[in-house]
Amino acid sequence: MSEYPVVVVGAGPVGLAAAAQLVERGVEPLVVERTDRAGAAVAEWHHVRLFSPWSELVAPAAGRLLEPTGWQRPDGETYPTGAEWADRYLHPLADVLGERVRVGVEVVGVARRGRDRVVDAGRDTEPLTVHVRHRDGREERITAQAVVDASGTWGGPNPLGGDGLPALGEWAAADRITYRVPNLADPQVRARYAGRHVAVVGSGHSALTALVALADLAEQGTRISWVLRRGVVGAVFGGGEADQLPARGALGQRAKAAAAAGHVTTVTGFRTEAVDRRMDGRLTLVSGADRVSGVDEVVVLTGFRPDLSWLSELRLDLDPTLEAPVTLAPLIDPNVHSCGTVYPHGVKELAHPEPGVYLAGMKSYGRAPTFLAMTGYEQVRSIAAALAGDRESAERVELVLPETGVCGGSGVFDQPADTVGGCCGPTGGVETLTLAAPPTR
Template sequence: MEQRRAKSVAIIGAGPVGLAAAAHALERGLKPIVLEAGPHAGEAVRQWSHVRMFSPWEYNVDRAARKLLEDAGWNAPEPSHYPTGGELVAQYLAPLAERTALRDYVHTSSRVVAISRAGFDKVKTKGRESAPFSIRYRNGAGTLSLEADSVIDASGTWFNPNPAGANGLTAIGEDEAQNAIAYAMPDVLGKDRSRYAGKRVAVLGAGHSAIGTLIDLVRLSESAPGTQPIWLLRGNNPEKAFGGRANDKLSARGELGATFARLVKDGKLAMEVGFQATHITKTEAGLRIGTGSACCDRHVIVDELVVATGFRPDFSFARELRISLDPALECPPALAPLIDPNVHSCGTVRPHGARELAQPEPGFYIAGMKSYGRAPTFLMLTGYEQVRSIVADIAGDREAAERVELELPDTGVCSGSSLDPGSAASCCGSTPEQATNVSCCAPARTANAPASCCG
């Protein structure tokens, strides 16, 4: 009797969600092919290895991945411990990719550059569904290609950050000032300390990455005199960044917001609200960040700028596929109403799977952070549920694909700053010399001060 060939599933990205997809594929008797652009599994997580997560280990391990690890003799971390990104890699992602059955299916330093249907361009329709996917990728041997029956794009968004410009475009001069700009969440207290110690540092953004970086900069100022953190906030309500504080069901995240609120109240950092950056200019005095406001020449002058304004997906390699995206969020259209940041906060998004993530191109799915497009509310545990459902759908188990197998904490599972959730945060330190860094248009404000264009 002829043996039936196992369906192959190409998985783009060897992060937490990509590896979970591969684990579920193996469990279903499918053949995963994981293509990771970086030199190691979890390459994006390694970039924020200093960041402590808001969620303990019990929320960060996928079920199918756990089984593979346990079969390999893995000792699970303490469920209640809050890991850093570095611990997530060392104790979970690296062992999963290198010491389990997945090791034969994970290909690192393999960057996907294009995907199509074998023998079909985007326009041709007849017979398209039965053609395998053709995945072109680059590694040390050059440009190669492989075929797969299905594709799960779990490549994430980490390496495609949003720019500083308030209109979604790079600020004029931003590209030319790259040597004084960092994106996301630099390791202010660790490997990047010398870059920021004793400097005037502006942080643009209002999410967890921004406030975590600002907290670390205030701590840095305690041991490095002259370090002056400045918060550039696009909106006019600083209190939105404080989160639920004591009411947050994830205590570590709540304490992050509470700590930041205390720092703002105590005047530990300068603040510019309603700051819509449009121009960045390198001057002898430093980096001049201006708003281009019609009412006045509002600006700050700093030594370094940290842009923590979120991320956006890159679909350039899927141009020959038939994909459909929400026009605002750049996520699968069926998912958009569930994750719209104008409506939802972290934790209000119900579990979802193959049905919401399916594309007009049969067999192609977008999962993980990338599935959320520009929305900032992605939860790791939600990603695990996504790929469980997707793999079930690929395997033909429609009942399992439709079934919800996830219950989330009331406020969700996100990631935070280097704040240790088990200890009280120190707010000691000298007040930054704010007046010398901020233009006359908008003096440093506190959370309770009115936000007007010219102060």
């Protein structure tokens, strides 16, 4: 089927890296992006600084494709913001790929040509069809030899509700809830949070970023309630100096310092069931008999989930818990460990029963957290090698990932920190800061 392109869904960092790898291998890619420009998701968190340096943010094949154009490689030891990553790397890469990147094209379905998912015959011999809708409403079917879904999960933030569904009243309070890290450099956004009571819900790196940013508003009267579903703070602040990504370790330590300075009231074991709006417009978060009251703004940073709806006619082998490829899922399951390091993986772990279909990048992790760009770059290097017929290269590991310095079963969030084990043993090497305060009633 070499007369057909490999359709790459999503013109983000991993999708563009996949295209660069395919071009280098002599396989023609076609990247389809539903927004108006490559790197659109990154542009939405343009104010956030990455904890990976430039040396880990430029895909090797992409760098080789860019260098003959006069592109200047950024200093590998510095840490860009999202805006810098997009402007200095993603946009130039999309420009070099040229007509291989089509924007304003939304994928609405993928199927085996002439077969729904029930039909066995022809699944090895018929190409795939990618059903797309253009910005002007025009529909098209693109015939593809393979599909690499690198569309990410940015468009699917998890809700405030502690059971994975929106809390009662969550939609009605949408004007007071955001699911992104606020950009406090924007005067209008800063005014929204200054002098207010802000509840930050979540325990990952995005939540820590928000805590650090909002703590700078404490002198303007901003109160911060940090709402955790887990029963203990435990190793939420990360591995500190033991983290092999120094900026990631430093972020955790800055959040820890903000909490210790009294800028943050921490509420643990709180799974939001309802959001009540008072007559004055303020919100009350409800978890059983507990309350977090008088809240002006809620920042929900509880992770993301993949959109699998347009893949419904394909035979995917997904883990029922994480919605990640079933072979990959045990390596990234937060109920088992939180080491933050997954051994480099590629086509073997990402293949599905449907020939020629791969989920790559953040989408390959399903609902699991802590994805690194270089993990995605290794994924698509392996996939491109397999599609080019180079099995030996596809199965070879060409990456070493950094440790977080924290191990322990983060999914067991109701047990005391000193009893939680995991893939790498207990968390005794990491200080546990007890910050829990009773919810405001």
